[in-house]
Amino acid sequence: MSEVLVLVENTPQGIRKSSLELLTAARRLGSPSAVLCGAADDAAVASLGEYGAATVYVVPGTDGYLSVPAAEAIVDIAGRTNPVAVLVTSGPIGKDVAARVAVRLGAGIVTDATDVRSEGGVVTTSQTVVSGQWVATAQVTSATAVVTVRPNAIAPEAAPATPAVQTVDVAFSAAATGAKITASNPKVSTGRPELTDAAVVVSGGRGVGSEEGFGVIERLADSLGGAVGATRAVTDLHWVSHDLQVGQTGKTVAPSLYVAAGISGAIQHRAGMQSSKTIVAVNKDPKAPIFQVADYGVIGDLHKVLPALIDEIGKRKG
């Protein structure tokens, strides 16, 4: 069975959920091989095996660089294994890696796939295009397909295997090490769940009114155990940090519950949240487009509705 190379990400908390999603998708196309940049600890190898990795390629020497060394490592491994597909998670690093790998392998590339499957032996994808307004299906006709997959689109399923671990020493080109990370300034942790992984997201828009006013969004998020999100209008005003932005140029989220308060619902915002399972909106304007995608909406002042909601949740929790 043909190999499928999967770029996986290890963190101090373990292998990322999105990497397990990729391994799950890879099994539909062939035999999954994980490509792990950095050190491979036993726990990482164990969870990659649990989700079906037959091989784990460990690539040292990528620290301090963004993405080109990872791309060259994949190209190096692909040169020996002729994979049917290379799968990476959508996001800045994933896009950079996928782009370079596609050029080097002359491989067709699909980005932000929400599904990957094999149809008659051909790698076939689904993706939403045009700010989520259309669904396109495509077939990749080159020998290898390069696909970036949206996080949270494919449910991870275990399929235990015992991976063979292989260290791959790659002679990186000058271009690979030409761009160096010179500083890394850590952000203050809020203790809330990560936006893209959270089951509940509570987002505020310009209608929240002020930086102080945004506190009500955070309180509701905490009472629901969720993450905080925002519109670009809010991040442009610096009421909250940019990494909380949801939408076309921010994060794409698909939680079980998305609460949108004081958000008009511009297409660029909806593009990042409209595949959420349940959507709730609070807006004082009955014509706000956000109500078109809401399962439940309250027309009113969020500074009245949300505090009442937080109280009520408190009472129900007892």
Added chain:
Amino acid sequence: MKIVVLVKYVPEPTATWKFAPDLTLDRGAVEGRLSELDEYAVEQAARLQEAGTASEVVFLTVGPAKAVDGLRKALAIGGDSAVHVTDAAMHGSDALATSLVLAKALEKTGFDLVLTGMASTDAEMSVVPSMVADRLGINQATFAGALSVEGGTVSIKRDSEGAVLEVSTALPAIVSITDTNPEARYPAFKAIMASKKKPVTTYSLADLGVDASSVGLAAAAVKVTSVTPTPARTAGTIVPDEGEGGAQLAEFLSSRGFV
């Protein structure tokens, strides 16, 4: 230092888009514009020129005849000249082909620094900058939230999970600019008039030495097999707040198991 800015002419995002029978976006049916996300790169180039860091700024687009309107908009914001690559054979090109043509055009114009948007607002792939970098064998610093150039080195700030990274690389390099950078200025009437006199050079694929059979729909390694509208969400319940909005919302959330 010579800067070339890659700009894409895209359908107006707020218009209703249509797909042609060959499943490509029907660009003739929708009003076009300079991609809003490329305006951030155009503005950065204009600022680097005003600061004396850039000696020359050129805008480069690959697109249909109408794409020249996008170049004119960029030239009204700043820069000296523009290059328009247009050829009927480009219709339906995939990202591999587009990046090939852009790389060939860049070899012709010459450059020290290439600036791009973070994504187009039509296909939104965010891959062309890295692809062009790979084809030209140059350094890349993508998704720059801020940019500075000093003595042959370009430095950027890039948002990543948990940290803001600083990345530096030597020129020649390609840098993609995010929408956390300053918005493009609104060009003054005088600047718009002056821009009409700035030269725009048009190239065909043959001018760039690109074989037409290596681009276009037939050469694309990704075949779109269907395009359908996203299923509409079922209409929800919308209630006015008459003092009970918070309680009603709590009841709804509880009925769905969230409370």
